[in-house]
Amino acid sequence: MSRTAGSSGVKTLETIKKAALRLIYEHGYDAMTLRGLANKVGIQQGSLYNYFKTKQELLFMLVSSHMEALTEQQEKALAGIDDPVEALRTFIRFHIDYHISRKHEVFVNYSELRSFTPENYKIIADMRSQYENRLIDIIIKAQKAELVPQYDAKVAAYGILAMLTGICQWFNPKGRLSKEEVITTYMSMALSALQVRASH
Amino acid sequence: MSRTAGSSGVKTLETIKKAALRLIYEHGYDAMTLRGLANKVGIQQGSLYNYFKTKQELLFMLVSSHMEALTEQQEKALAGIDDPVEALRTFIRFHIDYHISRKHEVFVNYSELRSFTPENYKIIADMRSQYENRLIDIIIKAQKAELVPQYDAKVAAYGILAMLTGICQWFNPKGRLSKEEVITTYMSMALSALQVRASH
Known part of the structure; x- marks a missing residue:
C-alpha cells in the first residue's frame, strides 16, 4: 500500500x-x-x-512497538558490561530514564493487558518476560559472585521494577526534583533493597 | 429510601x-x-x-469506601506503636496483607483516577495523601531518631509503596510462593531500601 x-x-x-x-x-x-x-x-x-485492520491490531502495534524499542535500548545500554553491580547500576539508570518520559505508554502497557486476545497476550507477556529476565539474570550473576545475598532473584526483580516504574505515577518534570535527583535517590534505594555489598 | x-x-x-x-x-x-x-x-x-444517582457517584463510592476502610485499618494496625522501626515493619506487613487480596480494587483505584470529576478527584487524592503521609511521617521520625539516613522521605515512601503494591500484579495465591514468604522477602527489601540501621 x-x-x-x-x-x-x-x-x-x-x-x-x-x-x-x-x-x-x-x-x-x-x-x-x-x-x-x-x-x-x-x-x-x-x-x-x-x-491496521482491527482495533486489536492497533493495540498490539502500540504495545509491541514500545516493547521492541525498550528491549533494543536495554540491550544497547547493557552491551559489554560484565561486572554484575555495574550492570545493575546501568539497568536501574536506563529503566528510570527510559520510562520517566513515557508515562502514557507505561500506563497503557500495564492497564490494557486485559484487552489482548489470548494469542496477542502471550506474545506481549513473552516480550515483558524477556525484558525482566535480563534483570533477573544480572541478579543471579551477582548472587553467584557473592555480591548480593541469596534471595529469590525473580521476586526481587519484580520489586525493583515496580519501585522504579512507579516513578511515572508522580514525577513532574517541572516539579521540585530533577530527573537526575530522582535517579540518584532511586539508585540508592534499589541497590540497598538488593543489598549490594557496601564494599563494591 | x-x-x-x-x-x-x-x-x-x-x-x-x-x-x-x-x-x-x-x-x-x-x-x-x-x-x-x-x-x-x-x-x-x-x-x-x-x-446512586450517576455513574460518577458509583465510581466515587467504590474508591472512597476502599480508601476509608484502608485508612481505618491502617490506624488500627499502627495504634500505640511508638518505635519508628517497629512502625515501619507493621506498616509494610499491613500494606502487603491488605492489598494482596484486593487486586481489583488496587487496579481500579489507580487506573480510574483519570475518570473523576475535579471535585471528586481532589477528595480521593486527599485520602491517598492521608494514607501515604502516615508512612512519610514514620520515615521522618526514624530519621530524627537517626535510625535511617537523611534522604527525601516523601520520595522514599513513594518508592516503597510502589514496590509493595506491585505485588498485586503478579502474586498468585495458588502459586510457588505463599503470602508469608512474599511478606518476608518484601519486608527485607523494603527495610534495606530504607537503609534501616542493621543494629536495630
Missing part, C-alpha cells in the same frame, strides 16, 4: 499511534472507537485501515 | 459494588454502562438509582 510505504504514510502512522495512545490513556481501550480516533487525527475512518 | 435502609438493600448494594468493580476492572469506567451493570446484577436499571 503506497500510503504506508511512503514517508507521509510513516508520518501519518506515527500521528495515529500517538492519538490512539492518548485516547486509550484517557478513556481505556474498550471505550475508544476508531471513529473517534479518525476524528482526532483528522482523517476519514476508512483511511485507518491502510495502517 | 426503604430499599437502601433495610438489610436486603445493604446486600444488594454490596452486590452492585462488586459487579461494578469487576466490570470497571475488565473494561474500564468509560466503557461500563449502567445498563450492563443492571444486567450483571440481575435487576432493573431503574433500581440502581436507589443506590
Whole structure:
C-alpha cells in the first residue's frame, strides 16, 4: 500500500499511534472507537485501515512497538558490561530514564493487558518476560559472585521494577526534583533493597 | 429510601459494588454502562438509582469506601506503636496483607483516577495523601531518631509503596510462593531500601 510505504504514510502512522495512545490513556481501550480516533487525527475512518485492520491490531502495534524499542535500548545500554553491580547500576539508570518520559505508554502497557486476545497476550507477556529476565539474570550473576545475598532473584526483580516504574505515577518534570535527583535517590534505594555489598 | 435502609438493600448494594468493580476492572469506567451493570446484577436499571444517582457517584463510592476502610485499618494496625522501626515493619506487613487480596480494587483505584470529576478527584487524592503521609511521617521520625539516613522521605515512601503494591500484579495465591514468604522477602527489601540501621 503506497500510503504506508511512503514517508507521509510513516508520518501519518506515527500521528495515529500517538492519538490512539492518548485516547486509550484517557478513556481505556474498550471505550475508544476508531471513529473517534479518525476524528482526532483528522482523517476519514476508512483511511485507518491502510495502517491496521482491527482495533486489536492497533493495540498490539502500540504495545509491541514500545516493547521492541525498550528491549533494543536495554540491550544497547547493557552491551559489554560484565561486572554484575555495574550492570545493575546501568539497568536501574536506563529503566528510570527510559520510562520517566513515557508515562502514557507505561500506563497503557500495564492497564490494557486485559484487552489482548489470548494469542496477542502471550506474545506481549513473552516480550515483558524477556525484558525482566535480563534483570533477573544480572541478579543471579551477582548472587553467584557473592555480591548480593541469596534471595529469590525473580521476586526481587519484580520489586525493583515496580519501585522504579512507579516513578511515572508522580514525577513532574517541572516539579521540585530533577530527573537526575530522582535517579540518584532511586539508585540508592534499589541497590540497598538488593543489598549490594557496601564494599563494591 | 426503604430499599437502601433495610438489610436486603445493604446486600444488594454490596452486590452492585462488586459487579461494578469487576466490570470497571475488565473494561474500564468509560466503557461500563449502567445498563450492563443492571444486567450483571440481575435487576432493573431503574433500581440502581436507589443506590446512586450517576455513574460518577458509583465510581466515587467504590474508591472512597476502599480508601476509608484502608485508612481505618491502617490506624488500627499502627495504634500505640511508638518505635519508628517497629512502625515501619507493621506498616509494610499491613500494606502487603491488605492489598494482596484486593487486586481489583488496587487496579481500579489507580487506573480510574483519570475518570473523576475535579471535585471528586481532589477528595480521593486527599485520602491517598492521608494514607501515604502516615508512612512519610514514620520515615521522618526514624530519621530524627537517626535510625535511617537523611534522604527525601516523601520520595522514599513513594518508592516503597510502589514496590509493595506491585505485588498485586503478579502474586498468585495458588502459586510457588505463599503470602508469608512474599511478606518476608518484601519486608527485607523494603527495610534495606530504607537503609534501616542493621543494629536495630
